[in-house]
Amino acid sequence: DAGVIQSPRHEVTEMGQEVTLRCKPISGHNSLFWYRQTMMRGLELLIYFNNNVPIDDSGMPEDRFSAKMPNASFSTLKIQPSEPRDSAVYFCASSFTGVNTEAFFGQGTRLTVV
Amino acid sequence: GEDVEQSLFLSVREGDSSVINCTYTDSSSTYLYWYKQEPGAGLQLLTYIFSNMDMKQDQRLTVLLNKKDKHLSLRIADTQTGDSAIYFCAERAGGGNKLTFGTGTQLKVEL
Numbered sequence: 001d002a003g004v005i006q007s008p009r010h011e012v013t014e015m016g017q018e019v020t021l022r023c024k025p026i027s028g029h030n031s032l033f034w035y036r037q038t039m040m041r042g043l044e045l046l047i048y049f050n051n052n053v054p055i056d057d058s059g060m061p062e063d064r065f066s067a068k069m070p071n072a073s074f075s076t077l078k079i080q081p082s083e084p085r086d087s088a089v090y091f092c093a094s095s096f097t098g099v100n101t102e103a104f105f106g107q108g109t110r111l112t113v114v
Numbered sequence: 115g116e117d118v119e120q121s122l123f124l125s126v127r128e129g130d131s132s133v134i135n136c137t138y139t140d141s142s143s144t145y146l147y148w149y150k151q152e153p154g155a156g157l158q159l160l161t162y163i164f165s166n167m168d169m170k171q172d173q174r175l176t177v178l179l180n181k182k183d184k185h186l187s188l189r190i191a192d193t194q195t196g197d198s199a200i201y202f203c204a205e206r207a208g209g210g211n212k213l214t215f216g217t218g219t220q221l222k223v224e225l
Contacts, residue, residue, distance in 0.1 A: 004156070031211050033213070035215075041217075042215065042216065042217035042218055043157075043202060043215040043217075043218065045212065045213070045214065045215075048211065048212060050211060055211075055212075056212060091156055091157070093156075093157075095211070097211055098211075100144075100145045100162065100164070100206070101211075102159045103157075103159070103213055105156030105157045105158070106156050107154075107155055107156050108155075108156055
């Protein structure tokens with residue numbers, strides 16, 4: 001398996017534009033997580049899904065952020081409209097659901113909003 | 115709620131031992147983890163410890179858990195330049211699937 005695949009690797013966009021980040025989890029994994037990493041706040045969990053259903057979205061900062069998982073092999077994180085303070089590295093991770101299962105991370109999408 | 119804290123930076127000389135510390139608040143934590151992030155990459159699991167253990171050793175890595183003080187540490191013996199990275203501790207609370215990460219400790223290994 002190629003691991004968790006995120007696209008794009010880098011995204012530069014203008015303030016106010018819509019941004020869509022994509023994630024393909026490892027085949028067979030049924031939990032998917034979106035994290036945001038910044039220097040100021042470290043690694044924050046935004047939302048996670050079990051079996052394509054959002055379980056905890058309490059980390060989603062504002063209504064400008066939305067995440068979907070239409071099927072077991074694809075998820076998106078959308079920011080509309082984007083703002084400069086959204087600039088960060090966004091990671092997707094996947095795992096099996098269980099008591100102690102390893103979360104595998106993608107390489108991240110570095111988002112810059114100018 | 116869950117809160118996990120780490121110091122931000124640690125600098126050691128090659129060959130010395132590194133000790134990275136972490137404190138957490140959730141007493142229902144079942145598993146605690148150490149992840150490593152190399153520049154430009156995602157996080158990779160290094161090791162983990164179950165909450166009913168107080169020590170785990172894995173080659174150059176030693177994890178110590180003081181459950182009473184909610185303190186976790188990672189010791190890297192004979193630290194090498196390739197160990198330079200950001201190290202995150204994380205906790206899994208109760209029976210859930212959610213991992214809460216610390217802020218990360220940037221380890222710099224000098225020659």
